[in-house]
Amino acid sequence: MNRFLCGLTLLTIFSGCVATPEEVAEQKRKRDEERIAQLNLEADSDPEHAEMTAAELSRVETVSGESPASSSGDMRATNSGLKYKIIRKGTGARPNTNSTVLAHYRGWLDDGTEFDSSYKRGEPTEFPLRGVIGGWTEGLQLINEGGKIELEIPSDLGYGDQGMPLAGIPGGATLHFEIELVKVVN
Numbered sequence: 754m755n756r757f758l759c760g761l762t763l764l765t766i767f768s769g770c771v772a773t774p775e776e777v778a779e780q781k782r783k784r785d786e787e788r789i790a791q792l793n794l795e796a797d798s799d800p801e802h803a804e805m806t807a808a809e810l811s812r813v814e815t816v817s818g819e820s821p822a823s824s825s826g827d828m829r830a831t832n833s834g835l836k837y838k839i840i841r842k843g844t845g846a847r848p849n850t851n852s853t854v855l856a857h858y859r860g861w862l863d864d865g866t867e868f869d870s871s872y873k874r875g876e877p878t879e880f881p882l883r884g885v886i887g888g889w890t891e892g893l894q895l896i897n898e899g900g901k902i903e904l905e906i907p908s909d910l911g912y913g914d915q916g917m918p919l920a921g922i923p924g925g926a927t928l929h930f931e932i933e934l935v936k937v938v939n
Contacts, residue, residue, distance in 0.1 A: 828905060835888050836905035837895060845898025846937040850890060853881045855936040861929045868921045877935045886911050888928065896934050904930045 828836040848854050857877040859870040871878045882890045888906030896902050906928040908914070916924035 828903070831891060833887070833891060833910060834907045835891050835910055837892055838903045839896060840901040840903060840931075841896075841899070843897035843900025843934060847897045848882055848893055848934070848937045850882055850894070853879060853938040854893060854934060855879045855938055856893070856932050856934055858930055858932040862922070863927055863929070866921065877933075879938060886928075889930070889932075892930075893932065893934060898934055898937055901931070901933045904928075904932065906930065 828838045830836045855877050856879075857871050859867060859872055861867045882893060886906065888904055888910035891910070892902055892904040892906075908925045908927060911926065911928045912922055912924075914924045916922045916926055922928070
């Protein structure tokens with residue numbers, strides 16, 4: 754994939770593909786408000802959860818599935834439907850929705866077709882968590898700097914029914930990512 758197309762992939766991750774930046778921010782704000790309300794309800798109904806972070810509260814069940822990046826097929830799932838496997842937790846700072854992060858990653862479809870990779874470009878990418886697809890925003894808050902995670906992102910937390918045809922991502926696609934959180938920039 755040439756550098757232009759890779760940049761286009763990152764640009765559409767940042768912009769939400771077909772929505773304006775303002776629309777993406779508004780959609781993200783609404784999702785965040787709904788998630789916070791849900792977490793507050795869970796904390797109210799279970800005192801043990803009251804001291805946990807939002808990321809810890811979102812871990813709700815273990816699901817089985819084969820994972821191309823790991824030998825164990827066990828993945829966890831959040832209430833939103835995001836599936837994840839923490840490969841390495843990390844020991845540094847943990848990002849939040851307002852953070853800008855530096856990350857190395859690769860993304861592929863269910864059939865194994867890779868559609869983007871910062872590894873192939875030879876450098877990690879910096880981006881704001883408020884400006885990427887919902888699955889990234891939620892998933893990266895589960896690890897700390899130095900951590901590595903595998904994500905299986907359902908369509909509604911990715912590019913939805915419109916997909917991202919220029920990057921080879923069809924509508925309704927489940928996205929898979931392996932992401933290393935190099936640094937929480939701010």
